[in-house]
Amino acid sequence: MNRTAEIVIIGGGISGLATAYNLAAKGMKDVVVLEKGYLMSGSTGRCGAGVRQQWGTEMNCLLAKASCEIFENLNEILDYEGDIEFKQGGYLLMAVTEKEVEQFKKNVALQNSLGIKSVLLTPEEALEIVPDLNIEGILACAYHHKDGHANPFHTMIAYAEAAKRLGVKIYTYTEVTGIMVEGGRIKGVNTNRGDIYTDKVLIAAGAWSREIGAMAGVDIPVRPERHQILVTEPVNHRLGPMIMSFAGNIYCQQEPGGEFIMGHGPAEHETYSVTSSWDFLEEMCRKAVRFLPYLKNIRVVRQWSGLYEISPDAQPILGKVPQVEGLYVATGFSGHGFMFGPITGVLMAECILGLPTTIPIDKLDLGRFERGELIFEPSVV
């Protein structure tokens, strides 16, 4: 294992890998990524991998739009021999309360002003996109044809392989146990396989980022929250877009292989546990069958869970950590870090190299919590 590095990235999820790739692509040498488990063991390898541009804050719209444009070309950008399976079947968001209808109107106006061509639909119009949808109780829908989902495993491997070709070292089963700070500057990291000296560290440790921040004496206010998900047997293609309801707290999509993947997310207490529960299975089936009655004849094959990395305002935390020279952070995606991954990689690489960032990220810095400048996103599940 390397004993020195120009930067050590803690966490081999999409945020860490995409940043490592972009740093190397911009010419940085000796980029090291440390991952305590196997690749795909963190949240990225457990997620629904939905990618949407229909957001309720300008910041999220801009990030998501830029990220989606990268997804569209990711196989080519990373010269991947496989396929990240990016399917742009759209996202159909279903409003079931008057309050949501009002929010959708505001969101669509905001999105349109930023070049995202989302539209409001009546439930009857939504039927043209999802003919089997049970529209009872649905008041209105919002739809954007360029939203979609990808295969999270292949997306990660595409980044990892491209990064490795550019000289990035990825060490799996290598757990960071401490961060060496001297005189307010990063000196290196301790791991279960020895120390690495470096003057730059990026914390991209997902739901575990608070623990890592503490190693450098910094508070990163991110908490782990378990979310469950299931997959069905593959069947013929019936569902084009991802369907989602914020108030109903459900999302459901059909994969290119024909399987349905779906989740719903009651707020859970803080936990690092990634076990599965029977309650979830029952409640999930009930919610899914309500919107797509034909699902009742389809078999559930597997359920699993993963962790959201929840920040106090459900927005990412990106940028320099002011208290420690050489320390950077990219986390707090609050359950949406997969879709932001590609743009996170670009922005963090720019930030670390001291370049102007493609999208201004100063408002997403860690300092906003102390300053009380939180940015609330209204549209999350």
Place this chain on the structure above:
Amino acid sequence: MKSKTIVCRCEDVTLEEIEALIEKGYTSMDEIKRITRCGMGQCQGRTCRTLLLAELARATKTHPADIKVTTFRPPAKNVKMSVILGGIEDEQNG
């Protein structure tokens, strides 16, 4: 014709694909499962889990008992949603 040995019948994963990944350094069952979908199909790895384990043990010269096996995830068998929901109604009906 190039020979093809099927390891995972549900997801059509061949031994050759697995060997290529091991060659690239993906030597855990968890990684190979996720990249190839070996064991992620309808039977949940009933046959291929042990085949993959044996292949990894051979290729990495590790005792099979020392290889971390992928998690067995619920439900143990495929279940129709109507059956899962039927359970709820039965309870409600007393």
